Amino acid sequence: MLSTLASISVLIAIVTSALLQKIEFEYDWLVSAPTVAASFALLYKFVDIVAWRCQWLRALGLIDIPVVDGTYVGLLHSKHTGEAIRARVRIEQTWSRMQVRLDLPEAATSSSTSVAASLTPIGHNDVQLVYTYKNQIMPASADDDMRDHDGTADVVIEPGGRLTGRYFNARGRQGELRLEREAAK
Structure with a gap:
């Protein structure tokens, strides 16, 4: 292009x-x-x-970057605590840039913002999104053992709007994401 x-x-x-x-x-x-x-x-x-x-x-084949921007809501399943926590992922995207932000509305202890992201078409119209992120805590509401950290998420986005995958971070924590795309407002 x-x-x-x-x-x-x-x-x-x-x-x-x-x-x-x-x-x-x-x-x-x-x-x-x-x-x-x-x-x-x-x-x-x-x-x-x-x-x-x-x-x-x-x-015409001039552009093949999948459009995945939007807000996805669902659950983050932490293997560390065994809990399922409500999660919201917002993807902002243009042809040349992408930012992924994950928030846990109920916990409100931190937020994660992507540092780098990659989209790869896989299978029948699915898209693999791999991104590294920087998690920043909110000191007033975070647990004492929590601190800023880096991590990576590897998720698959289906054409119907389902986002599923896993994450792991520098704190040794990992888990799964299961979210659905919100309808545009």
């Missing part, structure tokens, strides 16, 4: 230069390079925020 954006940017610069020559603008050479850069930046931003979701671009 980047090469397509670059090609379109060059074409825009060529057309702009031709139009400037036609109206006898004598500094058209000065406009060409900035036109390529500006066109590429604007096209990239448009694809990054809006166009990457378009089905026709996907049908």
Whole structure:
């Protein structure tokens, strides 16, 4: 897709230069390079925020990044405590970026935010999401033995909106996530 954006940017610069020559603008050479850069930046931003979701671009094979953003709610099953805790995962996504945030609404002792994330299509329309995260505690409400830590989650997102998988962290804790995508509001 980047090469397509670059090609379109060059074409825009060529057309702009031709139009400037036609109206006898004598500094058209000065406009060409900035036109390529500006066109590429604007096209990239448009694809990054809006166009990457378009089905026709996907049908042409120009974009194949799965759309998984949204809010998922369900349960986190801790193997350490044996408890099932209500959990909410929010995924914010553009064509080039993704952020995953996990909150435990009832516990409210910490929140986890992704540092890096990867999406891989697997099986029949399922998507594997692997991300590393930084968990930051809320000192006023966290247990005495709890501290900031890093971790990793490996989950599968099904087309129907089910998110299931496992997590583990630097504190030696691990567990499972079982969540469903909330309907868009």
